[in-house]
Amino acid sequence: MLSLLNSFRIVALLEGVSYLLLLFLATPIKHFGNDPTYVKLLGMPHGILFLAYIVxxxxxxQEKKWNTRTLLIVLAASIIPFGTFYIEKKYLNPRKK
Known part of the structure; x- marks a missing residue:
């Protein structure tokens, strides 16, 4: 069974990928190609992954006893493109302390 940390690492990766697909693939297709299909397909899964990431x-x-500043950085990373990948390297990498 996966630990909470490993589950979070997976959700963070999926949330980051879904955000990039939404921003750099689906949105341009919607605006430049007048085709909202990809935004509709990616929007709901991304929203669910975003909420799962926050929770x-x-x-x-709480498990790792992060201070408020660290938690705010981790939360803010979810709205910055490539942010969750930074969080993986900086705060979630099991090889680091």
Missing amino acids: MAIMVS
């Missing part, structure tokens, strides 16, 4: 970040912060 799991709070749970992991």
